[in-house]
Amino acid sequence: MADGKNRADVKPGQRVKIVLKKDQRMGALTEGTVKDLLTNSPTHPHGIKVRLEDGQVGRVKEIIG
Template sequence: MDGTKRSSISPGLRVDIVLKQDQRTGKLTNGIVKDILTNSPNHPHGIKVRLQDGQVGRVKKIYTNNADT
């Protein structure tokens, strides 16, 4: 599942994000969503979130169950 719709993201979900400094390379960072920072219902580049470890980036992939890991 991609991360362009705010309704599909909630705190506690495991996601892959792209950090600001990794936008050129597309390197993904994995973590658990703490806060949703984008207010609009969708965003073409991904919803901006803060992970539990404090990193901020745009969601590229949402893990929906244990089979996705």
């Protein structure tokens, strides 16, 4: 299971679990499908930032599948 810190591992259409900005303290994860990748750098220590199909934005914590 990839952890979402490498941009190359995250692709549009993938199912992922992200942490939303409002949930960072609690660490609650939100599941959804990637629409856009918002982080341009090849890696990020807190996870690649993405926009889900439903419009929510957060950092990838888990890649499903």
